Amino acid sequence: MAKTHVTMKVNGAEVEGLVEPRTLLVHFIRENLQLTGTHIGCETTHCGACTVDIDGMSVKSCTMFAVQAQGSDITTIEGMANADGTLSALQEGFRMMHGLQCGFCTPGMIVRAHRLLKENPSPSEPEIRMGISGNICRCTGYQNIVKAIQYASAKINGVEFQEAAE
Amino acid sequence: MIPGSFNYHRPASVADAVKLLVDLGEDARPLAGGHSLVPMMKLRLATPAHLIDLHGIAALKGISRNGNNLVIGAMTTQHELLASDEVAKSMPILHEAALLIADPQVRYRGTIGGNVANGDPGNDMPALMMTLGASYRLEGAGGARDIAAADFYQGAYFTALEPGEILTSISVPVPAAGHGYAYEKLKRKVGDYATAAAAVVLTMSGGKVATCAIGLTNVHETPLLAADAAKAVIGTSLDAATLKKAAAAASAIMAPAADARGPVEYRKHVGGIMVTRALQRAASRAK
Numbered sequence: 001m002a003k004t005h006v007t008m009k010v011n012g013a014e015v016e017g018l019v020e021p022r023t024l025l026v027h028f029i030r031e032n033l034q035l036t037g038t039h040i041g042c043e044t045t046h047c048g049a050c051t052v053d054i055d056g057m058s059v060k061s062c063t064m065f066a067v068q069a070q071g072s073d074i075t076t077i078e079g080m081a082n083a084d085g086t087l088s089a090l091q092e093g094f095r096m097m098h099g100l101q102c103g104f105c106t107p108g109m110i111v112r113a114h115r116l117l118k119e120n121p122s123p124s125e126p127e128i129r130m131g132i133s134g135n136i137c138r139c140t141g142y143q144n145i146v147k148a149i150q151y152a153s154a155k156i157n158g159v160e161f162q163e164a165a166e
Numbered sequence: 167m168i169p170g171s172f173n174y175h176r177p178a179s180v181a182d183a184v185k186l187l188v189d190l191g192e193d194a195r196p197l198a199g200g201h202s203l204v205p206m207m208k209l210r211l212a213t214p215a216h217l218i219d220l221h222g223i224a225a226l227k228g229i230s231r232n233g234n235n236l237v238i239g240a241m242t243t244q245h246e247l248l249a250s251d252e253v254a255k256s257m258p259i260l261h262e263a264a265l266l267i268a269d270p271q272v273r274y275r276g277t278i279g280g281n282v283a284n285g286d287p288g289n290d291m292p293a294l295m296m297t298l299g300a301s302y303r304l305e306g307a308g309g310a311r312d313i314a315a316a317d318f319y320q321g322a323y324f325t326a327l328e329p330g331e332i333l334t335s336i337s338v339p340v341p342a343a344g345h346g347y348a349y350e351k352l353k354r355k356v357g358d359y360a361t362a363a364a365a366v367v368l369t370m371s372g373g374k375v376a377t378c379a380i381g382l383t384n385v386h387e388t389p390l391l392a393a394d395a396a397k398a399v400i401g402t403s404l405d406a407a408t409l410k411k412a413a414a415a416a417s418a419i420m421a422p423a424a425d426a427r428g429p430v431e432y433r434k435h436v437g438g439i440m441v442t443r444a445l446q447r448a449a450s451r452a453k
Contacts (some may be wrong), residue, residue, distance in 0.1 A: 019215070021174035024209075043167045043364060045205050048271060057245070057274035063204045065276070066172050090264065112271065133356040134190060134269025 001032050006070050011034070011079030021068045025059075026050045028066035029076060037077035037107045041136070048135030051108040052076050055165055058115040060134070077107035081115060089152040090114060093161075101149030102141035113149045124150070125164075169207035172214055176222045179256040180305055185219055188307050190216045196332055198241060198280030210250075219375060226279070226334060229253065235337045239436050240279025244268070250286040256340045259347035259367060263294050266351045266363075282315070283333040285323040285388075288359030292319060293389035296351065297381035300338040306331035319388035338363070342377075345369050346452030350444040351383070352436050354427065354452055360384040360426040362437035364392075365418070366444040368399075371453040375399045378411075385420035385437045392416040395441060404449050412445060413438035 003018040010033060019034040027029050029052065041049035043062055048108070053075040080088050080166045090110050093099065100106045109132060116123060116131040123131060133142050137145060147163060154161035175194075177183040187194055193215035197203060206212035220226055226241035229250050232433055236257060238247070244264045244420040247253050256260045267290055268276060281291040295302075295315035303312050312384065315336075318326045328332060351363035363383035369376045371408070378399050380392040395415040402408040 020171065022169045024168065027168075043208065045201060045272065051271055058271045059274055060271045065174070065204075067176075068221065069349055071213075098348075116270075130356075131270060134271040143441075150231055 094150035293381035344453035
């Protein structure tokens with residue numbers, strides 16, 4: 001099958017490549033661009049490990065073809081840190097609140113939570129839980145992931161994070 | 167899992183898309199949000215030789231008011247429906263149902279056109295569109311035609327869409343001011359299709375039901391309008407006996423498949439409960 005030339009912006013850098021139409025975006029990101037932070041979990045659009053941010057949308061990159069991302073602006077987990085290389089509020093939240101155990105779902109969780117907080121900087125706990133309902137974690141039971149996002153929300157809003165009593 | 171090989175086309179107009187569909191014949195499939203088709207292609211249950219991506223067609227996007235109708239472009243995503251003030255204000259049941267579809271990521275990509283055109287009995291929008299009395303615009307080489315949602319579904323994945331036609335927009339009459347509404351969906355988890363679901367749109371007058379429409383999702387090979395159940399509640403105050411009668415009338419037309427969501431009897435039983443709950447919640451919201 002003839003290959004197609006694609007160009008897009010990934011984490012602020014212009015990138016290009018030759019892909020077959022059937023190449024999924026997640027494979028282009030991991031194999032062509034060697035950005036392996038975006039994970040492949042279920043491959044069936046359920047788990048959210050492959051979530052990337054495309055033109056302001058959280059998208060499961062296993063369910064979109066690379067040719068469809070022509071001309072788009074993509075952010076992956078590798079683009080989540082602050083410009084000076086320090087941890088973003090979300091990354092810091094996951095670290096401080098122990099928001100990961102094995103870490104497999106974490107890139108998808110952070111990229112998804114990034115868009116959630118852009119759209120709603122002060123989500124309630126139910127809003128956070130619904131907001132990450134397309135991401136599956138098999139370790140933590142979500143409690144600390146929710147806390148990590150609450151931590152980031154507080155930090156973004158310039159207030160001190162108060163952990164709710166359990 | 168990687169799909170089989172295919173040729174990718176990205177037309178910029180409906181006319182170009184229709185021409186591609188006609189020229190390429192049955193080996194071509196239109197691609198909307200892709201969140202039903204791409205997983206099927208990865209499982210090799212769908213192996214189209216040509217994909218015609220509709221994302222490049224600006225005319226298929228957007229929500230506009232045309233008189234008493236909301237006209238929704240086929241490529242409008244569930245996320246865009248949820249973000250629409252017009253939908254939230256004039257057709258809140260659409261907002262309520264869209265929130266119960268899949269998960270946030272899927273809703274950024276999944277489209278209302280794909281949801282209604284695919285003919286999947288598990289999809290939520292078809293029964294809702296039948297309940298609201300919506301019509302679909304289909305465009306093909308011979309021009310455009312409109313068809314009522316209630317006449318569109320013929321069987322699981324079989325619809326009135328002819329080869330070479332694309333569903334381009336949906337026209338939905340805005341329900342009367344003060345109407346009550348509810349979409350009740352029983353599902354096992356976020357992202358699942360309904361075990362059974364019911365849509366209700368009604369109006370009340372003097373404490374009694376004046377008008378009512380009831381739609382059913384995933385309890386038959388097509389979405390259903392529960393006309394007898396709706397008729398049973400008109401003129402009543404939705405007392406316990408009436409609710410029981412309506413649920414029984416709705417269950418009587420259900421013919422769900424036995425699958426991982428449960429045996430036939432269970433799905434019919436909970437289908438009746440969804441109807442009851444939707445009626446009660448809709449009535450409580452009516453003004």
